[in-house]
Amino acid sequence: MQEISTKPYFMRAIYEWCTDNGFTPYLAVKVGSAARVPMEFVRNGEIVLNISFGATSGLKMDNDAVTFKARFGGVSRDIYVPVENVMAVYASENGQGMAFEVELIEADETEAEAPAPVEAVSKPVLGLAAVSSKPSLVEATASGDEQKKSEKKSEKPSLKIIK
Template sequence: MNALESTSTRPYLIRALYDWCTDNGLTPYVAVQVDDTVQVPREYVKNGEIVLNISFDATSSLKLGNEFIEFKARFAGSAREIIVPVNRVIAIYARENGQGMAFPVPAAAALPGEEPQRPSPLSSVPAAGAPADTEAKIVQLVTPEAPAGSGTEPPKPPSGPRPALKRVK
């Protein structure tokens, strides 16, 4: 079996990071690029994306399958059935510290009546030795202010007297 015939690693990585978050008392969030294959409350979609809390406390009947993430959740007090194709998940991370993983962004498709979606700040580069058109990609977060490889240095701390801690008895 070669790499093109194997199943996607995305659902396995999502489950692993979900387990890591819950094992460490963190809240797992998934960022989803919404199109007509995603069943979520459309009133909460912003710029073609939605972020969902998939913690045990926020969901009911959570199933992290190889093809779909399915669960029930409440939005403004109303119970909703959520179905997200795994290939539409663009990131999974812990709310408390932002640690997690981003995935290649699927091709954007505008919903009827919506404007075409803006490019996400997530950009992908092929993994070493992988063809550029395969799903095996490494994703890097790139901020608009400092693109990757721009050679900019991190900000320097402010100069002046150092703050001191005063002991009060």
């Protein structure tokens, strides 16, 4: 049996944290052919979606995809985003949240295909913690001193990088 990624669990946790603290949760998505989003709002192959309770209807975040209905320009749209296409979940008010590796899923791909190599995966959004369900050798050997130095650099609220 294939192990389930930690990514959807982290996504749900950040969403819940945002709503518990009265923040507006946003979902940053790398748009591919498998994602169903309003293409007129896509910029540079990416879209940011407000996934708050007031902005969505029927929000469902499962282990495979995020689905909901939302209004864009007064028109209700069905939104479908594969978990693999999610770049980040964060609070719009302060930018705190979590960024993820993106393994873009195309509509004609099957689950049996091998994941993209680490070099081909897009970089996480700056200012957000990067999370990978499969840590690389470099991440596994990073020292705690480097994390402490990077935390001291910024005075603004930010997330700690989890390795």
